[in-house]
Amino acid sequence: xxxxxxxxxxxxxxxxxxxxxxxxxxxxxxxxxxxxxxxxxxxxxxxxxxxxxxxxxxxxxxxxxxxxxxxxxxxxxxxxxxxxxxxxxxxxxxxxxxxxxxxxxxxxxxxxxxxxxxxxxxxxxxxxxxxxxxxxxxxxxxxxxxxxxxxxxxxxxxxxxxxxxxxxxxxxxxxxxxxxxxxxxxxxxxxxxxxxxxxxxxxx
Amino acid sequence: xxxxxxxxxxxxxxxxxxxxxxxxxxxxxxxxxxxxxxxxxxxxxxxxxxxxxxxxxxxxxxxxxxxxxxxxxxxxxxxxxxxxxxxxxxxxxxxxxxxxxxxxxxxxxxxxxxxxxxxxxxxxxxxxxxxxxxxxxxxxxxxxxxxxxxxxxxxxxxxxxxxxxxxxxxxxxxxxxxxxxxxxxxxxxxxxxxxxxxxxxxxxxxxxxxxxxxxxxxxxxxxxxxxxxxxxxxxxxxxxxxxxxxxxxxxxxxxxxxxxxxxxxxxxxxxxxxxxxxxxxxxxxxxxxxxxxxxxxxxxxxxxxxxxxxxxxxxxxxxxxxxxxxxxxxxxxxxxxxxxxxxxxxxxxxxxxxxxxxxxxxxxxxxxxxxxxxxxxxxxxxxxxxxxxxxxxxxxxxxxxxxxxxxxxxxxxxxxxxxxxxxxxxxxxxxxxxx
Numbered sequence: 001x002x003x004x005x006x007x008x009x010x011x012x013x014x015x016x017x018x019x020x021x022x023x024x025x026x027x028x029x030x031x032x033x034x035x036x037x038x039x040x041x042x043x044x045x046x047x048x049x050x051x052x053x054x055x056x057x058x059x060x061x062x063x064x065x066x067x068x069x070x071x072x073x074x075x076x077x078x079x080x081x082x083x084x085x086x087x088x089x090x091x092x093x094x095x096x097x098x099x100x101x102x103x104x105x106x107x108x109x110x111x112x113x114x115x116x117x118x119x120x121x122x123x124x125x126x127x128x129x130x131x132x133x134x135x136x137x138x139x140x141x142x143x144x145x146x147x148x149x150x151x152x153x154x155x156x157x158x159x160x161x162x163x164x165x166x167x168x169x170x171x172x173x174x175x176x177x178x179x180x181x182x183x184x185x186x187x188x189x190x191x192x193x194x195x196x197x198x199x200x201x202x203x204x
Numbered sequence: 205x206x207x208x209x210x211x212x213x214x215x216x217x218x219x220x221x222x223x224x225x226x227x228x229x230x231x232x233x234x235x236x237x238x239x240x241x242x243x244x245x246x247x248x249x250x251x252x253x254x255x256x257x258x259x260x261x262x263x264x265x266x267x268x269x270x271x272x273x274x275x276x277x278x279x280x281x282x283x284x285x286x287x288x289x290x291x292x293x294x295x296x297x298x299x300x301x302x303x304x305x306x307x308x309x310x311x312x313x314x315x316x317x318x319x320x321x322x323x324x325x326x327x328x329x330x331x332x333x334x335x336x337x338x339x340x341x342x343x344x345x346x347x348x349x350x351x352x353x354x355x356x357x358x359x360x361x362x363x364x365x366x367x368x369x370x371x372x373x374x375x376x377x378x379x380x381x382x383x384x385x386x387x388x389x390x391x392x393x394x395x396x397x398x399x400x401x402x403x404x405x406x407x408x409x410x411x412x413x414x415x416x417x418x419x420x421x422x423x424x425x426x427x428x429x430x431x432x433x434x435x436x437x438x439x440x441x442x443x444x445x446x447x448x449x450x451x452x453x454x455x456x457x458x459x460x461x462x463x464x465x466x467x468x469x470x471x472x473x474x475x476x477x478x479x480x481x482x483x484x485x486x487x488x489x490x491x492x493x494x495x496x497x498x499x500x501x502x503x504x505x506x507x508x509x510x511x512x513x514x515x516x517x518x519x520x521x522x523x524x525x526x527x528x529x530x531x532x533x534x535x536x537x538x539x540x541x542x543x544x545x546x547x548x549x550x551x552x553x554x555x556x557x558x559x560x561x562x563x564x565x566x567x568x569x570x571x572x573x574x575x576x577x578x579x580x581x582x583x584x585x586x587x588x589x590x591x592x593x594x595x596x597x598x599x600x601x602x603x604x605x606x607x608x609x610x611x612x613x614x615x616x617x618x619x620x621x622x623x624x625x626x627x628x629x630x631x632x633x634x635x636x637x638x639x
Contacts, residue, residue, distance in 0.1 A: 084385050085407030087428045142542040142556050142586050144455050145519050148475035148496040151452055155473030179408045
């Protein structure tokens with residue numbers, strides 16, 4: 001009899017517990033689950049952000065490395081040049097290509113636009129280097145008119161580079177007229193090489 | 205047979221010059237020029253004067269008269285034997301006996317050197333052999349170091365007596381000469397002698413121009429890595445930076461009153477014609493087109509400026525008023541006309557034009573009429589400039605290979621190189637007379 005009553009008591013107690021505690025406990029468990037999910041999401045977002053940040057950092061590092069490499073490459077390509085009778089030392093780069101002009105013309109030829117774009121890309125990578133565009137002519141025609149023509153040829157390239165995003169104050173011009181031929185010959189082959197814009201680096 | 209005797213002693217006492225009727229033997233403006241044959245017997249060394257002294261004067265005068273283009277000099281080496289022996293200024297002269305020489309003018313002279321002071325005295329006389337009369341006699345005195353200068357003044361006098369205007373034998377020419385590592389400014393006398401280097405900086409030195417007083421040369425140099433305008437004296441000293449606008453500062457042309465300078469100046473990325481005061485001040489832009497403007501040249505009356513512009517697509521000569529107004533195009537023939545140079549008398553403009561693929565020297569009236577081509581099919585000919593009397597034009601030519609300075613009479617006759625150099629010369633500029 002005594003055992004039976006204990007059993008019933010326990011049973012009641014259990015029921016009581018069931019009726020009083022169970023709903024409560026269920027609620028508690030649900031809240032915990034939601035919190036966990038939120039935390040997980042937060043963590044995920046954090047990780048993702050972290051990953052993104054790391055990726056970005058890596059990208060930036062890679063970009064900086066690339067730029068540094070380009071800059072190094074550009075800087076490595078620079079050769080100092082001193083001309084007697086002309087003040088200062090300039091730097092020349094084989095990566096900055098000359099452009100050429102038709103006889104008596106000063107407009108940039110369509111086939112030379114890509115050269116100017118490549119020059120511009122190079123110049124944008126290399127921070128703040130000041131450059132000078134030299135306008136040159138072939139020996140034909142008169143010295144003074146050729147000086148005017150060279151001035152215009154240099155300015156044609158300057159304006160083109162500015163239109164591609166190079167800061168105007170980074171580019172100056174100088175006309176050498178027919179005074180500095182690249183090829184000393186007296187035929188069209190020489191002349192076509194001499195009608196040119198040459199780009200030099202004035203920094204340092 | 206008429207004999208002409210002249211009392212020389214009396215003449216010198218009276219003060220050297222004898223009045224002569226104003227007869228112009230040569231009309232230098234005639235389209236074709238006939239050269240006057242002028243006979244020159246040997247000049248005599250008086251007293252103990254070394255014979256080399258009159259010989260040198262004789263040589264310079266004979267060469268000058270030849271270079272002038274007005275004369276055909278018959279020197280004593282080409283005279284009949286009987287005349288070859290005659291020298292100096294005889295006490296009495298029989299003009300008739302000089303007829304076989306073939307000359308129309310007879311020029312005789314002597315020189316004496318005072319050994320203590322080295323004072324040189326040169327006397328000369330000349331006669332018209334056609335009309336059998338004395339024209340003039342003169343005497344010059346100076347230090348023997350000025351021998352060449354005295355010979356130049358004698359030549360000027362002969363030219364004056366026979367053409368009505370003095371010669372330009374005391375003038376000089378400035379020009380550029382290629383040197384190892386640069387292009388330098390040089391000056392030489394009209395006869396190519398007394399060559400002198402003015403700049404010595406290994407830079408690119410261009411477009412020399414004489415200042416109106418003849419004491420300095422203006423030129424463009426790249427010394428400061430920009431084509432700036434400088435002044436320098438004839439000894440190559442006192443270099444002075446004159447115009448240093450970023451870009452071109454080239455081709456100055458002084459206004460006839462000497463107060464202003466027109467020049468090519470880089471403005472806004474292209475060449476313009478600008479005016480600056482000789483006393484300084486900011487430049488005033490005269491041209492206003494989309495073209496390239498070059499090489500201004502003042503008219504001698506100071507009212508106008510000739511210049512080059514390619515505003516119509518090709519370089520052509522234009523004329524504007526000295527304030528930039530009233531622009532009119534002067535040249536229409538050919539597609540390349542540059543380097544205008546206004547003659548000192550105002551009647552012609554010389555320029556360089558491309559004719560049949562070559563660059564030639566041409567002249568034209570300021571009204572656009574009377575086009576004349578002075579060089580023809582012998583190399584490229586550029587940069588014409590006038591002598592101060594307007595009777596000669598200096599220019600550069602590649603006819604003998606490398607570019608050299610040439611001089612010709614304003615009608616294109618008598619083209620000859622200034623010096624016997626190998627070449628590399630360009631941009632001649634003619635000085636005023638140095639008397």
